[in-house]
Amino acid sequence: MSHTGYDVDVRRLMVGFPTGVSVVTAMTRDGNPWGMTCTSLCSVAPDPPSILVCLRRGSPTLDAVLDSSSLAVNLLHRTARPAAELFSSGDPDRFNRIPWVAAPHGGPHLIDAAHTIADCAVSTAHTVGDHVVVMAEIVMITSLRTPAPLLYGMRRYGVWTDDDDSNFLNYDFIS
Incomplete structure (x- = not known):
């Protein structure tokens, strides 16, 4: 039960709201990389260019993001499902299993997955x-x-597909 007195299952609500998939990364002050899969990403304002995660x-x-006061949002492309799964797994060796480079203004860049x-x-x-x-200004x-985003919704990963018979883009969810 929620504080409103109604049974509110936000996960059930949000499962029907497909979204792009990102990996948020940050470096600790002693140079250790951290990252996690994140679908809770939103544009906030164009001036200054701001997002929230x-x-x-x-x-x-989160500790690394707050300690360093910086982060990188790696928007994953359509074939980067293995990276999304790796960074949602909690595997402590995730940065040893994927190519990345340090960046001067944010967190690690996942150069093959983003x-x-x-x-x-x-x-x-x-x-x-x-x-x-976390509110952040894009620097x-x-x-x-070319953007070809990995999507997540209905508890599955998906990709954009082109339909030659219409002007619409369709979701193709993959198990």
Whole structure:
């Protein structure tokens, strides 16, 4: 039961809201990389260029983001499902299993898994339940390849597909 007196299952609501998949990364002050898969990403404003990400309280990635006051948002491309799964697994050796490079303004860049990377400076952070909403200003954008995003919805990964019979893009969810 929620505080409103109604049974509210936010996961059931959000499963029907497909979204892009990213990996949020950060470096600790002593140079250790951290990262986690994140679908809670939102554009906030074009001026200054700002985004928000929601990260689980107690996660080492959140600790690294807050400690360094910076992060990178790696937007994953359509064939990067293995990276999404790796960074959601909790595997402590994840950065030994995927190509990445250090960046001067944010967190590690996942050079084979991302189509675009936004390096960001943290502006504020607010605790909401068991997550922290991190507001960040984009300081640099790196485009690695044509955007062809990896999607997540209905508890499955998916990709955009072109339908020659219409002007619409369709989701093709893959198990």
